[in-house]
Amino acid sequence: MTDISKAPTPSALSALRSIAILRESWIGMIGTGLILFWVFVALFAPLLAPHDPLAILQPFAKPGTFHVKSGTTLWLGTDNLGRDILSRVIWGARTVLIYAPLATVCAYAVGIIMGLAAGYHRGWWDTVLSRIGDIILSFPVLVLYIIVIATFGASGFNIVIAITFASAPGIMRIVRGLALDLRNRDYVAASQTRGETSFYIMVVEILPNARGPLIVDACVRLGYVIITIGVLGFLGLGLPPPKPDWGGMVNEARGMAMIFPHMTIIPCVAISSLVLGFNLLADGLREVSLRD
């Protein structure tokens, strides 16, 4: 019955340990709780949502209105078109938790490759990549998003591309700095002597040792990406309308905020709590990593 291959490998163990260490920081625990809550909501959206997010029930219902036709209570009310806000917030969690991590991962992939190339190879690679990065970074990011998305049209794919383009240089700077420090370590010299390829050294020797600061940065950045996706939705440049999207919900209901404040407040609470979760987790991780 006992299968040795099923036993946790050392790296899995250390990953578990680092999660367990987070228990010591209550800030990190609250953050993790908030994130897990929204991940749970996003995963089980079809089961949790009482209505179809696009179904039109009864326009302008205040929170707690009883909907006679379906025999349910609309706990968070409906929007101007009569769609259930609770269901839209639940499905909106799915939207944001698909696009935000996807965009962040893409930005990291590009940023890490650029940063490793610049920091490990130095020379003209470094000069060219750093200059390109400086140019992109000296330009206000949101302006960049707006121009790119207003021109190419609003779609999930374009949002991911725009975020990758604007965030990769910042990630490159961090990775480059870490790589510059790590490339002089003995284990790098050892694998150079062994005759490993520079690709192997960058990915197997340098990258794993740079992970600590990158993980903290990724949490903060994920929070910013969620804000960005929300802002783009709010400016009317997010995902095309019928799809439930928190920023877009605020945009659609903005004109009615005076009489029906619930339409705008509820999605705002949702997005703020999710971003807060990532920021608190980043704080917790930083606190724990400083302790060792």
Add this chain to the structure above:
Amino acid sequence: MLIFIAKRFSFMVITMAAVSILLFVVLEFSPGSVATKVLGQFATDEQKNIWLEQHGYFDPLWQRYFVWAGNFLTGELGESHRFKVPVGEILWPRLWNTAVLGFWTFAFLIPFSLVLGVLAGMREGSKLDRTISIISVLTTSIPEFASAVFLSALFVFGLNWLPGTSGMISGFDFKQLIMPVLVLFLYDFGYVARMTRASMAEVMTTPYIRTAVLKGLPYRQVIMKHALRNALIAPFTVIMLQLNWLLSGVIVVEFFFAYKGFGALLLEASLNQDIFVIEACAMVAVFVAVATQTIADIGYTFLNPRIRFS
């Protein structure tokens, strides 16, 4: 020093060239729709083609770019398709409005975040530190449009204290400025306060502070005379860089409160592919970014004599 400024200036010129070329290329991708946006949905193809030809859109891209770049160098920014006036006529007043907004935001942001950051960093781990840290995480986690929604629900619709829009239609009204300033302040205050806190906390662990405490100086004097001078170097740089952030930060706030500023102009121009306005706004953005960075670097060497340009 002069070499440093010359280097920065050439970087600015290169960046402006790169950004302006990139924008021309990006905006090239949908040439037909520019005419649609100007003439309306129901314009015929023929009308669109006439408009495009009149505005030189059939010339090759590089030719149009050089015409624009030549005009730009002589201070001629072109004419806005959207507003039907020369770009300068609309850009400068808008920029002034944003400067007013930015001035008041910083007038509150700087003292508040510095004082709170210093108080938090003075005794790391104290109750006050924890409270300030948590407040600053909370405020930076709330996107600007969300805090605009929360604050207007409270002050505009709930208490009826403040106006909900800041269009300034009947002249300048300070009351209309309060909400946008408050939103910008709330979003940015946490970041600056955290940076100040980190800088202060680091200074408090240095040997010279320990010496000052051990030789029996009053605590107030240790903080005021020894700690603050070094702790405020890093926040200075951070605050300068926030000027750059403000240019994109105002987009959401100006859109929300219908404030007629730079951000709202840029948003409207982008949505309507008003190329000359976009280009002019982008050049302003690059200029502000490089200028603030340069001032931050020069100021840093004055504040910190250990660093000198080589």
